[in-house]
Amino acid sequence: MAESNAYQNALTQFDKAVAHLNLKRGIAETLRHPKRELTVNFPVKMDNGEVKLYTGYRVHHNTALGPTKGGIRYHQDVSLDEVRALAMWMTWKCSLMGLPYGGAKGGVIVDPKTLSLNELEALTRRYATEISILMNPQGDVPAPDVGTNGQIMAWIMDTYSMHNGFTLPAVVTGKPVEIGGSAGRLEATGRGVMVTARDAMQRLNMPVEGATAAVQGFGNVGSVAARTAHDMGMKVIAVTDVSGGVHNPNGLDIPALVSHLAATRSVAGFPGADSITNDELLTLKVDVLIPAALENQITSANAHKVQCKVLAEGANGPTTPEADNILNDRGIFIIPDILCNGGGVVVSYFEWVQDLQAFFWDEDEINKQLERHVTKAFAQVMLAAEKHKVDNRTAAQVLAIQRVADVTLLRGIYP
Secondary structure, eight states, X not given: OGGGOHHHHHHHHHHHHHTTSOOOHHHHHHHHSOSEEEEEEEEEEOTTSOEEEEEEXXXXXXXXXXXXXXXXXXXXTOOHHHHHHHHHHHHHHHHHTTOSOEEEEEEEEOOGGGSOHHHHHHHHHHHHHHHTTTOBTTTEEEEEOTTOOHHHHHHHHHHHHXXXXXXXXXGOSSOOGGGTOOTTHHHHHHHHHHHHHHXXXXXXXXXSTTOEEEEEOOSHHHHXXXXXXXXXTOEEEEEEETTEEEEOTTOOOHXXXXXXXXXXXXXXXXXXXXXXXXXXXXXXXXXXXXXOSOSSOBOTTTGGXXXXXXXXXXXXXOBOHHXXXXXXXXXXXXXXXXXXXXXXXXXXXXXHHHHHHTOOOOHHHHHHHHHHHHHHHHHHHHHHHHHHTOOHHHHHHHHHHHHHHHHHHHHOOOO
């Protein structure tokens, strides 16, 4: 189904935004395509002595604004088209947030839960070696994404450093603080989601205290967004993850749910709550719905059943263009992914700057600067939506694409 192809969705969004810009045809065509794509096939020796072949990707979408930036995903459904889409969205996200980065993304086709720790490390170090022809602190800086974490970033940083003969912490972000990671990085994406949700609610004259929320996905982004919403006085009434979901109309005890997840590795079975499916969660009547899992969750098949007032996209590409049209027609306020979850790359940028300078900031400073970037971007998107008389996603992309196009023209076409 074309609607489920993330890259086609990214191109549809791009074309819709470009229609509101006066770009030279060649510039638009350049921005529509990735700059370079790397596919790697590499062997990994498993614990039982068997050798397995894995496929991975690294795509650079654009380098006009600076080094490419983007996560690495370990998931069994990774595809080149998915990585292309995510890389393109990263270009617009970095541009919208005012960062000196272009967009990139990487991925390996693997279910990381099926690997031992030794196998995961071996796969990571080999993949890092394969993509090191593109990766460096001045050219391409990876970060965690679905299925990867700070430990995996530490292995990538160490592998790259071993090849160079000295430690280069700035080659990845999202690392543990002990090896050059930044305070506040782990929470940054989920925190940014709630900063934009709060700004949207204020714009709609909705009280934050007592407002209801539902969160799809309880990984790094969803769990932090839920915890932040809870701390803001909102009632998080439902949460799902890959293994199930829980629902309590009176509100879930989020700190207790986080502890339950740590103990059982699932939100399912949390005491004092009923079970709920992903499909049911997406159509709950709530003030704020936060899809924080994978792309293509809200489609033409379920968009007419969505009952939230604010859709805060914690994930990348959770809403298809067809669903966008339905939701916009129904007056649902969408905070598009490149704005809503941009807090993660903002603090990744802070981490990179700190590593390059070998000078680190405290968490209060990080959070203050994160909020400044995100609230500024939110205000700019609202102004663009009014100026161009377009929906929020198109407004965000119009701003982001225009900036990249302007820089492309300023730099000129080489040679």
